[in-house]
Amino acid sequence: xxxKSFKADHVLDCRKMSCPVPVLKxxxxxxxxxxxxxxxxxxxxxxxxxxxxxxxKHTGQELLEVVHEDSNYRFYIKKLx
Amino acid sequence: MPVSxxxxxxxxxxxxxxLKKLLAEKQKRMAIIASKGTLDMAYPPLILATTAxxxxxxxxxxxxxxxxxxxxxxxxxxxxxxxxxxxxMPVPMPNIIGALPGMTxxxxxMMKGWxxxxxxxxxxxxxxxxxxxxxxxxxxxxxMDVMGxxxxxxxxxxxxxGAAGFLEYASNADITLFV
Numbered sequence: 312x313x314x315k316s317f318k319a320d321h322v323l324d325c326r327k328m329s330c331p332v333p334v335l336k337x338x339x340x341x342x343x344x345x346x347x348x349x350x351x352x353x354x355x356x357x358x359x360x361x362x363x364x365x366x367x368k369h370t371g372q373e374l375l376e377v378v379h380e381d382s383n384y385r386f387y388i389k390k391l392x
Numbered sequence: 393m394p395v396s397x398x399x400x401x402x403x404x405x406x407x408x409x410x411l412k413k414l415l416a417e418k419q420k421r422m423a424i425i426a427s428k429g430t431l432d433m434a435y436p437p438l439i440l441a442t443t444a445x446x447x448x449x450x451x452x453x454x455x456x457x458x459x460x461x462x463x464x465x466x467x468x469x470x471x472x473x474x475x476x477x478x479x480x481m482p483v484p485m486p487n488i489i490g491a492l493p494g495m496t497x498x499x500x501x502m503m504k505g506w507x508x509x510x511x512x513x514x515x516x517x518x519x520x521x522x523x524x525x526x527x528x529x530x531x532x533x534x535x536m537d538v539m540g541x542x543x544x545x546x547x548x549x550x551x552x553x554g555a556a557g558f559l560e561y562a563s564n565a566d567i568t569l570f571v
Binding site for chain 1: 439442447449510511513525
């Protein structure tokens with residue numbers, strides 16, 4: 312199992328949710344955070360792998376790491392602006 | 393003072409970089425036309441629009457003809473999946489069976505059941521999110537006149553306009569879709 316290398320300031324559980332909900336909830340959670348804070352978002356939808364990457368790239372946030380364990384994807388996203 | 397070729401190249405480079413920067417900063421925009429009133433065709437415009445809002449893309453949906461049912465509060469909780477002339481039905485069905493009474497209701501029930509299983513949001517939930525996140529919902533005036541639909545029949549936060557209004561918005565859009 313991979314080790315968690317980023318400390319998250321906030322955790323968002325999007326397990327068992329399908330497109331587009333994980334992206335919408337991530338956006339919502341990030342908008343309430345301070346710049347520099349890290350969000351850990353947990354999803355089970357395999358589509359979110361590409362979606363969160365695209366979302367972060369487009370909105371100028373930093374996707375630090377994605378950890379895949381069992382059927383969960385843990386996204387560590389840093390708020391840059 | 394004569395301008396050297398080197399100066400021209402330098403100026404061109406500066407202008408090019410400035411333009412690139414301006415284009416990158418430009419607010420992206422999407423314009424969608426929603427023209428169908430079946431449950432399956434109500435999802436794509438709403439999923440794309442809410443996701444666009446999450447990606448800081450400005451977005452507007454123009455609801456026209458049967459698409460108006462999506463924002464008609466008397467109808468949008470009961471959008472249906474057609475069982476007739478729908479060869480893509482998950483359980484393939486000959487048209488002669490799809491035409492039987494009750495088949496549309498059955499197809500709709502099946503689709504809703506599958507969607508619930510994987511937690512797809514309801515159409516009304518997506519509409520709420522769309523309004524909250526600033527997606528512009530626009531109703532087609534002509535369709536409202538043809539079908540006798542009043543503004544009170546539509547959900548709150550809807551604007552009304554015609555083809556020119558949509559085209560004016562769409563002419564500055566980076567993405568335009570017809571659903």
